[in-house]
Amino acid sequence: MGKMKSSVISSYLVHPAILLFLLLLSQYSIEPASCASRVKFLPGFEGPLPFLLETGYVGVGESDDVQTFYYFIESNNNPKEDPLLLWLSGGHGCSSLTALLLEIGPLAFKQEEYNGGAPNLILRNQSWNKVLDSLVSSGDDGGVSPPSSFRSGGDAKQRRCPANKSNKRRPNVSSIIYADLPVKTGFSYARTELAAQRSDKLFADQAHQFLRKWLIDHPNFLSSEVYIAGASYSGIPLPAIVQEIVHANEEGIQPRINLQGYLLGDPATTRREANYRIPFAYGMALISEELYETYTSLLMTYWANDNNVQTALNVRKGSIGTWIRCNQDEDFKFDIPSSVEYHANLSKKGYRSLIYNGDHDLLVPFLGTQEWIRSLNYSIVDDWRPWNSNGQVAGYTRTYSNRMTFATVKASI
Numbered sequence: 001m002g003k004m005k006s007s008v009i010s011s012y013l014v015h016p017a018i019l020l021f022l023l024l025l026s027q028y029s030i031e032p033a034s035c036a037s038r039v040k041f042l043p044g045f046e047g048p049l050p051f052l053l054e055t056g057y058v059g060v061g062e063s064d065d066v067q068t069f070y071y072f073i074e075s076n077n078n079p080k081e082d083p084l085l086l087w088l089s090g091g092h093g094c095s096s097l098t099a100l101l102l103e104i105g106p107l108a109f110k111q112e113e114y115n116g117g118a119p120n121l122i123l124r125n126q127s128w129n130k131v132l133d134s135l136v137s138s139g140d141d142g143g144v145s146p147p148s149s150f151r152s153g154g155d156a157k158q159r160r161c162p163a164n165k166s167n168k169r170r171p172n173v174s175s176i177i178y179a180d181l182p183v184k185t186g187f188s189y190a191r192t193e194l195a196a197q198r199s200d201k202l203f204a205d206q207a208h209q210f211l212r213k214w215l216i217d218h219p220n221f222l223s224s225e226v227y228i229a230g231a232s233y234s235g236i237p238l239p240a241i242v243q244e245i246v247h248a249n250e251e252g253i254q255p256r257i258n259l260q261g262y263l264l265g266d267p268a269t270t271r272r273e274a275n276y277r278i279p280f281a282y283g284m285a286l287i288s289e290e291l292y293e294t295y296t297s298l299l300m301t302y303w304a305n306d307n308n309v310q311t312a313l314n315v316r317k318g319s320i321g322t323w324i325r326c327n328q329d330e331d332f333k334f335d336i337p338s339s340v341e342y343h344a345n346l347s348k349k350g351y352r353s354l355i356y357n358g359d360h361d362l363l364v365p366f367l368g369t370q371e372w373i374r375s376l377n378y379s380i381v382d383d384w385r386p387w388n389s390n391g392q393v394a395g396y397t398r399t400y401s402n403r404m405t406f407a408t409v410k411a412s413i
């Protein structure tokens with residue numbers, strides 16, 4: 001509100017001195033297009049964070065009216081050389097805090113009875129920003145991160161790859177930006193009613209602008225190899241986001257984003273995934289996992305709504321009401337019926353993709369994923385074989401021409 005008032009004032013008052021005075025006075029109500037702050041401590045976690053966490057807002061859309069909140073966690077290996085991932089949680093409308101605290105980030109909730117206040121956090125043993133022996137690089141070690149065929153560089157026959165550093169051993173960790181997108185997800189908010197509209201295509205536009213502006217504000221990462229990553233519902237908008245970035249790069253829009261490819265876990269793609277649920281739902285012990293997820297979701301909701309947590313994260317006071325994990329209000333317009341054609345377009349241009357699926361996922365069963373990948377008619381360059389983690393089979397993988405790898409993750413949802 002304060003924000004809107006000050007922009008009205010500035011268009012009326014012409015005296016520069018007064019304007020300057022007003023600007024100085026209202027410093028705290030005027031939000032810069034972007035702002036970022038380093039977070040060293042978090043309620044619920046003992047001691048300083050042993051990794052670099054930055055939070056902030058990036059304004060996108062007309063007059064920056066979509067204020068996009070993000071969490072950035074730097075690779076603890078070699079941030080200058082490691083890839084940069086933009087992570088978008090699915091939903092639709094789920095906060096990326098879901099991925100950070102429940103899936104791939106360096107923090108997790110302590111398993112204990114909840115007794116008020118901000119729930120306690122501990123370090124996660126397997127985090128995508130942390131060097132770990134069990135993560136994949138060029139060996140056959142597996143883990144939650146991409147299988148080796150994806151990590152170990154290009155196929156020599158691919159001439160149209162956007163870039164190749166194929167002989168270099170690829171790092172198995174990355175810096176990750178967890179963005180709350182589309183607008184009204186997590187801590188992100190709109191400053192006008194127009195900016196509050198949500199759809200798959202608006203999401204694609206917002207994510208592309210967000211990344212470009214974030215890179216302008218973080219020039220150290222301008223040369224990093226960029227991957228766009230997400231799971232579940234992200235399977236619909238994410239290929240469109242990647243395509244938008246590709247088009248902007250092709251048009252010469254600066255700065256150029258050093259895009260290499262994308263990763264999708266358990267991705268919704270054709271919106272026909274539900275058809276595979278019944279044939280698949282035979283006797284798998286899913287209930288306990290679902291209950292556990294519900295419980296950790298609840299903890300996350302307590303945590304994110306805690307005043308001290310919001311202060312530590314530099315969330316703007318009063319910018320949103322209650323934080324909810326997934327904003328599934330009915331205003332969302334589903335304007336991308338299927339993302340298969342985007343995949344085809346991107347593979348044609350030589351972008352790498354890793355599509356993985358938990359073999360216990362009921363929402364997006366891997367059978368459905370396999371079906372649309374097959375429909376692309378890519379030839380197989382490395383057929384179905386197990387991939388390993390800590391000496392155990394962690395799933396199966398197959399690599400197609402056009403640099404697409406499919407992998408299953410054993411006993412995972």
Ligand SMILES: *[C@@H]1O[C@H](CO)[C@@H](O)[C@H](O)[C@H]1NC(C)=O
Nearest residue numbers: 107108109122123124125126
């Ligand atoms: C990480 O491993 C330690 C030791 O095995 C264990 O105590 C801890 O609970 C693990 N953390 C998580 C988040 O699983």
Ligand SMILES: *[C@@H]1O[C@H](CO)[C@@H](O)[C@H](O)[C@H]1NC(C)=O
Nearest residue numbers: 131133135136137138141172
């Ligand atoms: C992951 O990367 C680190 C650092 O580059 C390396 O020490 C480790 O061996 C790698 N892990 C695997 C499985 O290759």
Ligand SMILES: *[C@@H]1O[C@H](CO)[C@@H](O)[C@H](O)[C@H]1NC(C)=O
Nearest residue numbers: 156158159163164165166167
């Ligand atoms: C990239 O690939 C091209 C063509 O295959 C090759 O000539 C070049 O040396 C490669 N560059 C690197 C850095 O591997």
Ligand SMILES: *[C@@H]1O[C@H](CO)[C@@H](O)[C@H](O)[C@H]1NC(C)=O
Nearest residue numbers: 243339340341342344345346
């Ligand atoms: C795929 O690429 C073609 C050719 O550039 C384009 O006409 C088409 O609109 C693209 N598909 C999608 C879904 O954007």
Ligand SMILES: *[C@@H]1O[C@H](CO)[C@@H](O)[C@H](O)[C@H]1NC(C)=O
Nearest residue numbers: 340341344374375376377378
């Ligand atoms: C794949 O092959 C089938 C059968 O030959 C064909 O009907 C279909 O159009 C092809 N799909 C693509 C994307 O080329």
